[in-house]
Amino acid sequence: MVSGFGQQALISIMSHLVFIALAWWALQALRFETLLRANHVFQARVLYVLLSIVIGSAVSNFFLDYLLWSQQLPLILQNITFL
Structure with a gap:
């Protein structure tokens, strides 16, 4: 169980x-x-980094949520067969 958390x-x-x-x-x-x-090169670079983090994190969270939900789909079928 703990190794699963490490992999996740x-x-x-x-x-x-x-x-x-x-x-x-x-x-x-x-x-x-x-x-x-x-003459605001440093601020422009910070803006690029922050935008990259915001966009990348949002897309990654979507991807990870989709992966989790797809792994949980078989559990729905197991619960329906017991009803």
Whole structure:
């Protein structure tokens, strides 16, 4: 049982990191420079990081929830057969 929690934690960490990196990569396609003031490079980089974390975490949570729900679907069928 405890090893299951360890595996779930590892999957969650890896999922978050992958989707944050994917969000970072996708945000590079946008041209935020036109929206930002000149000479605010550090603030622009912080904005990229924060947006990447927000978008990547949201997508990762969706993915992990979907994975959990798909694993719980067989339990519905088991409960219906006992009714």
